[in-house]
Amino acid sequence: MTDGSKAQSWWQTLPGVLTAVVGIITAITGLVGVLYQAGFFQHRQQEPIPASSAPITAPPTSHGIASEKDAQPASGASPRATQLPSKSVNLLAPENGGHVIVASGDAWVGTIDGKEGLNQINYGLDSQAQAVYAFKDEKPATIDTFTVLISGTGDNNVKEFELFVGNDSPTGSFESLGKFKTQNVKLFKTPYQEFKLPKITAKYLKIKLLSTYGSRHPTLEEVQLFGHMEKK
Numbered sequence: 001m002t003d004g005s006k007a008q009s010w011w012q013t014l015p016g017v018l019t020a021v022v023g024i025i026t027a028i029t030g031l032v033g034v035l036y037q038a039g040f041f042q043h044r045q046q047e048p049i050p051a052s053s054a055p056i057t058a059p060p061t062s063h064g065i066a067s068e069k070d071a072q073p074a075s076g077a078s079p080r081a082t083q084l085p086s087k088s089v090n091l092l093a094p095e096n097g098g099h100v101i102v103a104s105g106d107a108w109v110g111t112i113d114g115k116e117g118l119n120q121i122n123y124g125l126d127s128q129a130q131a132v133y134a135f136k137d138e139k140p141a142t143i144d145t146f147t148v149l150i151s152g153t154g155d156n157n158v159k160e161f162e163l164f165v166g167n168d169s170p171t172g173s174f175e176s177l178g179k180f181k182t183q184n185v186k187l188f189k190t191p192y193q194e195f196k197l198p199k200i201t202a203k204y205l206k207i208k209l210l211s212t213y214g215s216r217h218p219t220l221e222e223v224q225l226f227g228h229m230e231k232k
Contacts, residue, residue, distance in 0.1 A: 090224045091143065092205075097136020098225075101204070102170045104128045111223050116149060118156075118219045121209060125216050130208040132170045136229055140167070142201045143227035146180075147192040151221060153184050155214035162210060163195075165202035174206050184213045192224060201230060 092098035092112045100108050108131040110119040122129045135141045143165070150157060160181050164174035180195045187193060205225055212218045 088144070088226045088228060091135050091141050091227055091229070092133050092223065092225045099134055101132050101134040101138075103131035111220050114222070116151070116222050118221060121218045121220050123217050125209065125212060125218055127208075129218060130206060132166075132204050132206045133225070134170065134204055138203055140201050140203050140230045141227050142199055142230060143205070143225055144197055144199050145226040146195045146197055147224040147226070148182055148195075149192050149221040149223070150182055150184070150186060151191060152186045154219070155212065156217055156219040157184055157213050158182060158209050158211075158218050158220055159184070159213050160210040162208045163197070164206035164208070165200055166204040166206065167202050170204055174204070179210065192222070
């Protein structure tokens with residue numbers, strides 16, 4: 001390089017460049033330190049989510065039948081707020097303690113055996129075409145729905161029937177819940193035709209057959225009575 005060449009600026013020389021870089025790094029480090037102390041780079045600690053009392057759910061049922069269990073309230077929850085109603089069961093099913101206790105014939109036993117077959121109740125329709133069912137251990141139960149299986153059109157199908165409840169004895173006094181009429185067809189969505197009852201507590205249920213759809217010899221398939229046993 002000749003004396004006439006222009007001298008390079010100080011920052012274009014290697015020592016000048018290095019000095020500038022070191023100065024920039026020092027400035028950035030100092031700025032980061034200041035920002036860190038100010039709290040810009042601190043992560044907020046995630047606050048724990050408080051556990052809430054989950055609602056108590058009843059176990060799933062099949063065809064409206066479920067075992068009766070006492071629901072336990074969640075810890076810290078109000079028993080009144082978490083108390084669930086008793087599960088509805090088929091009170092006439094033998095596995096739930098239901099049984100025929102008085103009847104005009106043996107065929108009535110087949111109306112609650114779960115086999116869904118035709119049962120020739122009587123040869124001739126008269127005032128004796130009736131049966132009394134008892135619940136588990138002949139203890140009281142609260143009832144709300146009665147069902148009758150009609151699997152197809154037939155002259156022998158029960159058309160009208162009357163339901164009664166009693167508390168004295170199987171042969172004592174009974175109170176009528178009303179007269180009911182079936183449909184002489186199979187309802188595919190609900191082949192067990194339902195009849196809502198006033199909620200009432202009793203020890204016995206009586207069924208009396210009143211008429212058929214033409215025949216004098218009534219047949220009855222399966223019947224069910226839904227409700228829950230009282231804990232007394």
